[in-house]
Amino acid sequence: MRDALRLLRSYLEYLNLLGVESVPSYPEIRNFLDLDPGIPGTMEDLIREIQRCHRCALHRTRTQAVPGEGPHPCSILLVGEAPGREEDLEGRPFVGRAGELLTRMLSAIGLSRREVYITNVVKCRPPGNRTPEKEEIEACRPYLARQIKLVKPRIILGLGSVAARSLLLTEEPLSRLRGRVHYLEGIPVILTYHPAYLLRNPAAKRLAWEDLQLFKKTLDGMA
Ligand code: SF4
Structure with a gap:
C-alpha cells in the first residue's frame, strides 16, 4: 500500500511538472510504465526535459544530466543505475572502465x-557515486517509463540491483531476481550484475555470463 501511494505521488508530481493541474480519475498503477502520463513527445523533447530537470536534489551537484544514447526505436534496451564521474563529465552513459566492460560483455x-x-534509472550523478536514494529514484522513474515507450524495446537488460528493483517494482535482492525471465507489460526483462560491480567482484563474472546467455537465448527465441 505504501509503495502504491508513493508511486501515485510521484505520478502526480510528474503531471504537475508537465503543467497538468487536474486529472479526471486516479490512474491504475500496475507497474512503473504507468507513471508515464502518455503526453505525446519525442525523444528529443524528453532529453531536453531531463537536461533542465530540477525534480530532485541531484541537479545541484551534477555537471550535466545523462539522459541516454542509442538508436530509437531500438529492439534492445539496457538500463543501468546512475551516471558515474566520467559519465557526468561526458554526458554519455557507460563510459570509463565500466563502460569498456559493458562493451566487451555485449561483444561476447x-x-x-x-x-x-543505453540509459540509467537515475539520470544525474549521485555525489561520490553513491547509490541513488529512494526519493531520487522515484523522482526520476517517470522519465525512464517514457523512455521505454519511446524506445519500444523488444527486450530489456537490467544492470545491477537498482535497475532490477526499479524495473520490477520490488525490494527483492538481485541475487533472487537474476537467472530467470521477468516481464514488463509483455517485454522480457533479464537482470544481471552492473559492470562496475563486476570490476570490484570478478568472481561474479561467471554468473553474469550465465545471465548474458539467458538474455541471448531469449533474444534469439524472439527472432
Ligand atoms: S536525477 Fe532525474 S529527477 Fe533528479 S534532477 Fe536528474 S533528471 Fe531530474
Missing part, C-alpha cells in the same frame, strides 16, 4: 553498442 554475445539503447 555478438552485439555492439550501436545496436542498443
